Amino acid sequence: MKFFLDTANLDELRKGAAWGIVDGVTTNPSLIAKEGKPLEEHIREICGIIDGDISAEVVATTSPEMIQEGRKLVKIHRNVVVKCPLTRDGIMATKALSSEGIRVNVTLCFSANQALIAAKAGAYIISPFVGRIDDISWTGMDLIRDIVQIYRNYGYKTQILAASLRGPTHVSQAALAGSHIATMPFKVLDMLFNHPLTDKGLEQFLKDWNKAFQPAPVGG
């Protein structure tokens, strides 16, 4: 499963890149606005940190303007993937852009039928928002499982990107469900490393090693 970082914060991206396990980045207008830098310059910087698919979202709402914006975004860097919302105009733009060979990540997906529409429009990636479904007391991961099954039934090549992940359990559940990609905030990626028994075990290894091989303290 590919790990994407869901952030536009350059420090977090640099830290994640250093671990060597980050395969791409997703951004959205809220994440970009949080950093406050002009989109084109900021996406170019992100492309210089992570060598993988970098999703940059259009802010236009009509398909002609989305298409125009998408064509501009992909000129920033070869790794840029255009993000369009799952609206009628977003799907029309996805159809047009994908027919030009431009890769589109269709975002704000909350149902299996929406995911079917995105695949039929030629989406490169579909982004179902797991956490936001959980937030309204449904089970977001059920949607991932449904989409995996439907895409398998018909041989759709659209990659499933589990988004809106809130913790380590979401990541492992997305992997078990067969999601191609999991995108997560930096703090979630950082949490994936943690286990108390790993820390305890390493402490004991080093204690035993030092006891056997470290020179006794002088005069001790």
Ligand code: G3P
């Ligand atoms: O990529 C979508 C993600 O940024 C949304 O996450 O936690 O705002 O639902 P969240």
